[in-house]
Amino acid sequence: MIGLAEVQAAAARLRGQVLTTPCLESRTLSNITGAQVFLKFENLQYTASFKERGACNKLVQLTPEQRARGVIAMSAGNHAQGVAYHAQRLGMRSVIVMPRFTPGVKVERTRALGAEVVLHGDTLEQAREHAFTLAAQQGLTFVHPYDDEAVIAGQGTVALEMLQAQPELQVLVVAAGGGGLIGGMAAAAKAIKPDIEVVGVQTRRFAAMVNALTGSHWPLGGNTIAEGIAVAAPGQHTLALAQRYVDRWAVVDDEDIEQAIVLLLDIEKTLVEGAGAAGLAALLKDPQRFAGRRVGLVLCGGNIDPLLLASIIERGMVRSGRLVRLVVSTRDLPGQLARIAQVVAAAGANIDQVHHQRAFTLLAAQNVEIELVLQTRGPQHVHDVMQALQAAGFEVARR
Template identity: 45%
Template sequence: MTLHVDDIRAAYEAIQSATIRTPTVPATRLSHHLGIDLYLKLENLQHTNAFKARGALAKLLTLSEDARKHGVIACSAGNHAQGVAFHATQLGIPSTIVMPEGTPFNKIQRTSDLGAEVVIYGAGFDDSVQFTLDLAAERGMTFIHPFDDPVVAAGQGTVALEMLEQQPDLDCIVVPIGGGGLIAGIAVAAKTIRPDIEIIGAQAHVFDAAKAHFDDTSPNFAGSTLAEGIAVRKPSPANLDVIRKLVDRVDSATEPEIEQAVFDLLSYEKLVAEGAAGAGLAVIKKHLDHFAGKKVGLVVCGGNIDSRLLSTLIVRGLMRDGRITRLVFEIDDTPGQLSKISTIIGDAGANVIEVIHQRMMQSVSLKQAELEIVIEARDQTHVDSILAVLRDAGLKVRVPQDL
C-alpha cells in the first residue's frame, strides 16, 4: 500500500476524538536567542507524551472484531509500547509488549500500568522483533509495527495536518527520523497541502541510517545515543522511498549537540523533551544561516526522558553555562583559608553550594591542602570575574575541564 494524503485525512477523522490536538506555539525565547522564527509542535503533550499514540490508535481502529478479541502485540522499549498499551486498553483490546533486556524499570512499569502484559526478550529491537512475530503467530495476535506500516505512518502524518492548520505559513518543518514513519506521514501530508514547503529530517550522527540512504553514503553506528527513540538501524524501505521523493534534506547532530539542545528546550522554553526532539533542534542550530528569515516548525516528538538522566543533563548544562562551576584551590593548610575564600566568593555575588577539603588523598605538598568549592554564579562572565578577584588575592585556583 502506497501512503496517500487521503489515508492521512481518514486517519485524522478516525483518531481525533481520542487524541490530543497538541498546540503549535511560538518559541519566543529560543527564537530571540537563535535569531530565527521558530514554532514548536508539542507532541510531548500527547497521550503517553509522544506522537506514537497517533499511529498506534490509527492501526488499532482498523482491526476486525475477531482480531480485537485475540489481542495485539508490539516490540518496543519506549513510546510505541506505551502508545499501543494505552489505546488498546481504552478500546478493551488485550495487549502484549516485548521489551529488550536492560529496558529501564520505569518504562516497564509505565507500560504495565497502562494495561499491557510486558515480556522481556533480546538485546534490542532488532533482536526482539523475530521473537515478537513468533509469539504473535503462536497466540494469534496482531503485530503492530512501530514504523513499517502505512496505517501507522498515516496516523503519524496527522501531526502535519494540525501544524498547517495552526500555522499555515510555515516555510519548513524539521522532523526527527528513526524508522521514518513520522517524517513519511508528515512529508506526504505537508507537500500535498503546500508543495513549496521544505521538509528536513534530523538524526543522531551515531544512528544515521536514513541520512546515509538519502545521501548514498555509509551509515554511522557507533555506540548509544541520547536520542534513543530514533536509534534505528533499519528504517522502513517504504518510508525511505517517501523520504527520497519528498524530503528536501536529512541532517544529523552529535551527542553533545543533542544534549545541549534538550537543555535549551528546558532552559529557554521550560519544555521537557526527549533526545529525539533534541536532535531536531540541534540540526536547526547547526544550520542557522539556512533558516534565517524563514518560519520554522519543529516537531517536539516526545518528552519521555529518564528523570535521572534529565537531572544529570541539567547539571551539565548549568556547568557549561558557568552557572555552576567547580573551583579547585591549592591552599596552605592553616586556619582561616576557607573563611577567606568564602568571603571573597560571597562578596562577588556568588553562592557556595558544596565544599570538599582534601588533606589525605592528594598530590600537593604535605603542608598544603586541596580545596574544592562548587559555586553558583550568574554566567561564565561572572565566573571569570570571580576568578580574577581570587587570583588578585594571591590564591592559586583552577577550573577543571569537567565537560
C-alpha cells in the same frame, strides 16, 4: 504510497481519540536562532509521544475478529505505551515484547496501561522475532512501530495540524528513526504546500536513513540519549517516502541534543526526551541554514528518565558557565577555607562542593589545593569571582 488522502482519513478517525496539540511560536528561541520558530507540543499527548497517533489509527481499522484476538508490538519505549493505551481504551488485549535490558520504569508504565509485557532477548531484533512468533502462535495482529501504512498515516496527522495552525510555515524539521513520523508528515505537507522544505534529523550514532539516502557512511551503534530514534535500519515504506519527499538531512551529536533539552526546559518550561529535542538541536547547530524563515519543530516525545535529565541539566550548567570548578592554592592553615568562602560569598557566588587535596599535588607539603564547585550567573561572573580571589592573595585556576 501513503498520500494526503490517507492522512486526512486518519485525522478523521483520530478526532476525539488523541489530543490536537498546540503549535505555538517561541519568541525567545526565535531570537536565539534568527529563525521564526514554532513548536508542536506532541509531548503533551497522554503517553507523552506522537506514537499514539499511528497506534490508534492502526487499531481502529482492525476487523472485529482481529480486535477479539488482540494485538502485539515490539517496543522498549513510546510505541509500547501508545499501543497499550489505545488497546486498553478500545477494549482489546495487547501484548508488548520488550528486550530484557528495558528499564523497569518503562516496563511498569506499560503494564499500568493494561498491556501484558513479555521480556525476551538481549537485543531489539531478538525481541522483534519473538513478537512475530507469538503473533503467529496466538493469532495476534502485529503493530509495527513505523513500517506500516496505517501507522505512517496516523503520524502524518501532525503535519496537518501544524499547517492548519500555522499555514505560513516554510520549513518542517523532523526527527527520524525508523521514519514513520517524517514519512507521513512529509507526504502530507508536500501535498498541501509543495514548496515547503522538509528537513530530517538523525543522530550521528544512528544515521541509518541518512546513510541509505545520501551515500554517507556514518558508523552505526553505541549509546545515545536519543534512544527514540536509535534505529539501525529504516522501513521499506518509510524509506521510499523519505526518498521522495524529504529535501535534506541534518546529523546531530548527543551534545547538541543535550543543549536543546536544557534550552526547552529553561525557556519554554517544557520537558522533552532526546528524540524530542533533535529538531531544535539541528537548528542550533546550523542556524544560518534556517535564518529568517518560519520553521516548525516537532517536540515528538517527553519520556525521559529523571536521573538522565538531572545529569543533562548539570552538564548544561557547566557548558553555560553557571556551574564551574575552581582550584585555589593556599597555605594549609586554620581559617583559610573560611576566608575563601567569605571572598566567594562577597562576589555573589554559591559554593556547591568543596574538596581539599593534600596528597595528590605538586605543591609544597605545607600547602593545599582546595577544589570548589561554584554556582554562578555565567562566564563573566566566573571571571569576577576569580579576580576577587586573586585580589585576596590566593592563586586560582579553572578546571
